[in-house]
Amino acid sequence: MLEFGNEIKCELLGKFIIENEYDIVTVRQTIRQFAKDAGMGIVDQTRITTAVSELFRNMYNYAGGGEVLIERGEVENHNALIVTCIDKGPGIENLELAMSDGFTSGMGMGYGLPGAKRLVDRFEILSKVNEGTSVRIMKWK
Amino acid sequence: MSESINITNIKDRIDRIEDILASVAAGDMEARIQTETEDDFSGIEAAIDLLINDLTEELRQREKVQKELESKLEKIQEQQKTILQQQEDLLELSSPVSKVWDNILILPVIGTLDSQRTQVMMENLLQKIVETGCTISILDITGVPTVDTQVANHLLKTVTAARLLGAECIISGISPAIAQTIVHLGIDLSTIRTKATLQDAMIFAMKQNKRDDEIRALKNIVIPNEHAD
Numbered sequence: 117m118l119e120f121g122n123e124i125k126c127e128l129l130g131k132f133i134i135e136n137e138y139d140i141v142t143v144r145q146t147i148r149q150f151a152k153d154a155g156m157g158i159v160d161q162t163r164i165t166t167a168v169s170e171l172f173r174n175m176y177n178y179a180g181g182g183e184v185l186i187e188r189g190e191v192e193n194h195n196a197l198i199v200t201c202i203d204k205g206p207g208i209e210n211l212e213l214a215m216s217d218g219f220t221s222g223m224g225m226g227y228g229l230p231g232a233k234r235l236v237d238r239f240e241i242l243s244k245v246n247e248g249t250s251v252r253i254m255k256w257k
Numbered sequence: 258m259s260e261s262i263n264i265t266n267i268k269d270r271i272d273r274i275e276d277i278l279a280s281v282a283a284g285d286m287e288a289r290i291q292t293e294t295e296d297d298f299s300g301i302e303a304a305i306d307l308l309i310n311d312l313t314e315e316l317r318q319r320e321k322v323q324k325e326l327e328s329k330l331e332k333i334q335e336q337q338k339t340i341l342q343q344q345e346d347l348l349e350l351s352s353p354v355s356k357v358w359d360n361i362l363i364l365p366v367i368g369t370l371d372s373q374r375t376q377v378m379m380e381n382l383l384q385k386i387v388e389t390g391c392t393i394s395i396l397d398i399t400g401v402p403t404v405d406t407q408v409a410n411h412l413l414k415t416v417t418a419a420r421l422l423g424a425e426c427i428i429s430g431i432s433p434a435i436a437q438t439i440v441h442l443g444i445d446l447s448t449i450r451t452k453a454t455l456q457d458a459m460i461f462a463m464k465q466n467k468r469d470d471e472i473r474a475l476k477n478i479v480i481p482n483e484h485a486d
């Protein structure tokens with residue numbers, strides 16, 4: 117399991133498992149609610165919800181599912197909503213390629229990862245072949 | 258001055274106590290010593306019977322609580338089943354395609370578009386296009402809260418398939434927030450005709466209808482014999 121350093125002081129808001137399309141929808145809704153609670157407007161809510169939707173779908177499609185951590189923390193003086201997606205799937209061989217617009221190894225559009233990155237304030241990804249992939253995104257007002 | 262202790266049959270009575278306690282330990286909650294003798298030892302025997310009574314009562318209570326908990330759990334599981342069923346029903350909501358006007362089909366999409374539902378929706382729409390011969394269809398996504406790459410992909414495919422059948426597909430109900438999000442994702446929807454609201458889409462469709470009618474009428478005047486039927 118690939119983990120990010122915990123240099124940020126966070127408060128855990130929730131921990132979820134994604135293993136089917138239902139989970140994608142319900143956890144996505146939960147995150148929209150947290151964004152709303154954090155005082156984000158409809159545009160920011162939609163951005164973070166769409167970004168996590170991409171990450172969840174990737175976990176579900178390529179790694180058969182994974183785990184989601186939702187946290188709140190202080191990042192660069194912002195009150196950030198932090199979502200970490202961890203899977204133990206096949207990992208990504210070429211991260212640079214996977215992060216580029218239009219690259220898909222399957223039948224997708226290839227905009228999930230680069231698109232998610234553009235939708236949030238901070239995007240980090242770790243991946244190792246045969247070990248898994250972890251993505252952490254942060255969004256603030 | 259020492260008092261003398263008066264106990265009869267002590268050996269048999271201790272054996273009986275042992276037997277009774279063993280029975281109780283093995284789960285026989287009816288077993289009691291019930292001594293008939295009246296002497297210095299019978300107090301202890303009666304006390305043991307009382308303890309067994311208390312224990313029995315305690316166990317009975319516990320069983321009752323456990324049964325209540327079990328039935329509550331059952332109820333919760335039952336409710337959860339219902340909720341799951343309802344969620345499933347919601348997802349499988351038939352996608353109602355209706356012909357609202359001459360030549361115009363409307364498909365309102367509500368809720369989340371997973372791959373399975375999109376498949377059903379697309380099939381419904383395409384079949385209706387074939388059945389009615391309508392050349393304009395409006396896909397209204399006002400009720401779709403999240404448009405991610407997968408949903409966008411499905412929409413593009415639906416529009417392309419409709420086009421192959423000779424129908425133009427207009428997508429309406431893209432909110433400003435969703436429009437911005439689509440742009441950030443990087444998805445190009447410029448090949449699709451989109452309208453902000455269902456109303457705009459309807460107006461467009463009706464104008465289009467009128468234009469088509471005029472063209473048809475014009476054709477009929479210029480070359481009246483073109484259509485043999």
Ligand SMILES: Nc1ncnc2c1ncn2[C@@H]1O[C@H](COP(=O)(O)OP(=O)(O)OP(=O)(O)O)[C@@H](O)[C@H]1O
Nearest residue numbers: 174178207214220221224225226227228229249406
């Ligand atoms: N969690 C993951 N595990 C393994 N491989 C992944 C994972 N996430 C992404 N990938 C790989 O990276 C590629 C790019 O992902 P991205 O989300 O950008 O596009 P996509 O999923 O193919 O299509 P889209 O998201 O546009 O529908 C994927 O095709 C896949 O090969």
Ligand SMILES: [Mg+2]
Nearest residue numbers: 174224228229
């Ligand atoms: Mg993807």
